[in-house]
Amino acid sequence: MSKSFVQPRTLRQALRHPFTRLRIEALRHLDLTVTEGTATGLLGPNGAGKTTLLRVLSAALLPDRGEVRILGLDIARNGREIRRRVGVVLSEERSFFWRISARENLRFFSVLCELESERARRRIEELVEMLDLGQFIDRPFRLLSTGMRQRLTLARALLHDPQVLLVDEPTRALDPGAAEKIIRLLREQVVGKMKKTLLVATHQLHEVGELCDRLAFMKNGRIEQEGRTAELLPQAREFFGTLE
Amino acid sequence: MNFLRKCAAFIRKDFLIDISYRVAFFGQLVFVIFLVAAFYFFGRMLEGVRVESLQPYGGKYFPFVLVGVAFSSYLGVAVRSFADTIRSAQVLGTLEALLNTPTSPGQIIVMSALYDFLSTSLRVVFTLLAGWLFFDVSFAGANWAGALLVLLLCIVSFSTLGIFSAAVVLIFKKADPSSWLVQGFSYLLGGVYYPVAVLPGWGQALANVLPITHALEAMRMLILKGATLAEVSNSLLWLGAFCLAAGPISIWIFLLALRRVRRDGSLSHF
Numbered sequence: 190m191s192k193s194f195v196q197p198r199t200l201r202q203a204l205r206h207p208f209t210r211l212r213i214e215a216l217r218h219l220d221l222t223v224t225e226g227t228a229t230g231l232l233g234p235n236g237a238g239k240t241t242l243l244r245v246l247s248a249a250l251l252p253d254r255g256e257v258r259i260l261g262l263d264i265a266r267n268g269r270e271i272r273r274r275v276g277v278v279l280s281e282e283r284s285f286f287w288r289i290s291a292r293e294n295l296r297f298f299s300v301l302c303e304l305e306s307e308r309a310r311r312r313i314e315e316l317v318e319m320l321d322l323g324q325f326i327d328r329p330f331r332l333l334s335t336g337m338r339q340r341l342t343l344a345r346a347l348l349h350d351p352q353v354l355l356v357d358e359p360t361r362a363l364d365p366g367a368a369e370k371i372i373r374l375l376r377e378q379v380v381g382k383m384k385k386t387l388l389v390a391t392h393q394l395h396e397v398g399e400l401c402d403r404l405a406f407m408k409n410g411r412i413e414q415e416g417r418t419a420e421l422l423p424q425a426r427e428f429f430g431t432l433e
Numbered sequence: 434m435n436f437l438r439k440c441a442a443f444i445r446k447d448f449l450i451d452i453s454y455r456v457a458f459f460g461q462l463v464f465v466i467f468l469v470a471a472f473y474f475f476g477r478m479l480e481g482v483r484v485e486s487l488q489p490y491g492g493k494y495f496p497f498v499l500v501g502v503a504f505s506s507y508l509g510v511a512v513r514s515f516a517d518t519i520r521s522a523q524v525l526g527t528l529e530a531l532l533n534t535p536t537s538p539g540q541i542i543v544m545s546a547l548y549d550f551l552s553t554s555l556r557v558v559f560t561l562l563a564g565w566l567f568f569d570v571s572f573a574g575a576n577w578a579g580a581l582l583v584l585l586l587c588i589v590s591f592s593t594l595g596i597f598s599a600a601v602v603l604i605f606k607k608a609d610p611s612s613w614l615v616q617g618f619s620y621l622l623g624g625v626y627y628p629v630a631v632l633p634g635w636g637q638a639l640a641n642v643l644p645i646t647h648a649l650e651a652m653r654m655l656i657l658k659g660a661t662l663a664e665v666s667n668s669l670l671w672l673g674a675f676c677l678a679a680g681p682i683s684i685w686i687f688l689l690a691l692r693r694v695r696r697d698g699s700l701s702h703f
Contacts, residue, residue, distance in 0.1 A: 215698070241698065249529055251696045273535045283526025286446060288453040293446065300442035301534035301541075303435055329453075345530075 215241040217410040219255070223353075223403075228380045228387040230397030230418070232425060233407030239390035240279075242407070243355045246388070247277040260352060273303075276346035276385075278356040284342070287331040291322065291341050294330055295348065302349035309348075316344040319378055336367030343374065347383070354379060356389045360396060368396075376400050394425050439536060440544055447548030465556055469563045472498050486628040490653050496570045500653050501625040503560040504587065508619055508645050510553045511546070511591030512612050515599035518545035523606065538691050539684065542599060550588060574659035580652060582662070586672040587648035593679040594644075600683070600690035619645040647671045 215238045223229045231239045244250040245257060248268040257264040259271045285294050292313065299309035317326050320340045325333055333341065339359065346354060359375065360368035376399060379385050391397060397404055397418065405415040406428050413428070414421060451458055476495030483492070490497045519542070522528035531541050564570040598612045622629070622636055623645035629637055640646045651668035654660035662669065 244698070247533055249533055249695065250698055251692065253696065269535050269537065272533060277533050279529065284530035286450060286527065287525075288450045289446060293449060297442050297446045298530070298534065300438050301531065301536045303535055306438070349535075 215410050216245070216252075219411055221405055221412050221415065223386060223388055225386055226384055227403055228375075228389065228401045229403045229405060230401035231388065231390040231405050231407055232392065232394070232397060232428070233390075234392060234429065237407040238410040239407055240357050241410075243277070243279070243357050243388070243390055247275055247355055248272055249277075273349065274352050276349070276351035276354045278342050278346045278354065278359060285330045285338070285345075288329060290327050291330055291333060291337075292317075292326045294341070295326075295344060298345050299348050304349060312348060312350070313344075316347055320344050320374060334367075335362050336364070336370065339363060339367070339371055340374070343371070343379075347379070350383075351385070353386045353388070356387065358391055359389060360391070360393060368393075372396055372399055392429075394422070394429075397425075398422050436540070439540060440547055443544040444548050444551065447545075451548070451552070461556065462559055465559050466563055466567075468502065469499065469560060469568065472502065473564075473568045486630040489658075490628070491657050495568065496564070496657050497628070497653065498626055499560065499564045499570060500656055501649055503557045504584070504649060504652050505620070505623070505625040505645060506553050506556060507550070507584075507587055508591045508594075508623075509616065510549045511588065511595040512598055512615050513595070514546040514549040515542055515592070515595040516602040516612055518542065519599045519602045520606075523602075539688070542596065542687065546592070546595070572656060575657070576655040576659050576661065579655040579660070579662045579665070583648060583651045583655060583665070583669065583672070586669065586676060587644070587652070589676045589680065590644040590648070590672050593676065593683040596683040596687050600687040603687070603690040603694050619643055622646070624649050644672060644675050 219238070219242065221242075231242065233239050241250065245252050245264070246259065248264050248271050251265065260274055262271055264271055285291075286297070289297075295313050295316070296309065299313065304312060317323050320343060322337070322340060322344060325337055330338070330341070343356075343359075346356075356375070359371050363371065375387065375389070380387055380400070387400075389397070389400060401418050403415065404418050404421040404425070406413045406421070406425070408428075414424070473495055476493065476498065479494045484494065487494060487497055519528065522531065522545075532538055561570075561572070565572060594611075594615050598615070601611050618639070619625070622632060622640040623643050624640065625645070629640045629646055629650075632640060647668040651665040651672075654665050
């Protein structure tokens, strides 16, 4: 029987607005179960709470109420251990050091992920090959295209060989060719070859159709529906339609 | 072992970033020469005048101010570096990526300031060397081992103020009144450019609670007069007590601030 890998229960999260400083309820009594080895797509419009949920699951945000278990560990007490086992791809290309090379960036983050130096070197080489980063790995980060940066973000998240990968809008700001490449990498390498448990937040229907076994529809900080992709995907257009 | 590797990784990363701005990197060393020269000529203006308050330090203004300017730069870097690290990581977007790793936030904040302390040390050495080579300051008989101990206490005590300042930046983002308050009082009252003895009574009383006053007093006695550690024991005890009392408090406040921004989602705001 497959194990529950990611399990937020009756999760509530209020966030402070960056300018007005008012508290906004971003997650309301949210429940979800992601099982081992599956690829789950979180579908929802902007502001549904997808990114907030991923931030809570990566232990970057502490939940106000409710319980989150990742690989059986309580996130409130085991944040550091969870960060050892979870990789995060936030759609934030600014999260690298722009003046140094892509390789130096990976090398730096590998030390923070506590990889021993020889293992880090080998792991970087593996990822460079797997994600086809070879041509530009020694270029300064600032000279890379958006597609290259997104692949580098994926490489960084996989450095410590995490069991769970949380991915936020993997194809945002990418042209169709680069977007297709990222989805293929996630499907063939991350899920297919590396057998990672994947949770992807997006609002691109065709991506989840290609990539995910299961879907969860999110609206107003809640999971509205969850189930197998084949069953839910036909309803997705209707779900998005009701939001307009 | 992991701790040392992480320290080395931060230093390497910051050095590579720093050296990528070549003009600024070498420009700051050239600036040191201009600064030292300016104080040298200011000191010459006072030649032949007996200044009573300078007598405990050998009587000459230039060596007095050289040591003051060199070591007070640690205060500037300690107070600013932690807060600037947080601020620039918020603005550059690297803060959340750093905190998503298994490395603890406490280690990240301390290690982020390491390179600044190292480059400041290089500037301090360069400042003292410039004084010795070009402007005839004598360090014969200086107690360098004692000075190293004071330097350590000086860095830790200044850093407690910096970590507190970083906590303020985490919550209030840009506004950091603690930084300019600490620096303002320290440069005004701490004896950087003139002896504390020239201040009025209330100024001297306030100066006595500032770590920089004790750090510079001990440093000048050790470097300019070759004093023993026993002769500067009052300053050492004061600095040690400040580190023990303020160190845990500033780290506690920083962790509280981090917990708060992790709860309300403002960690990556700027």
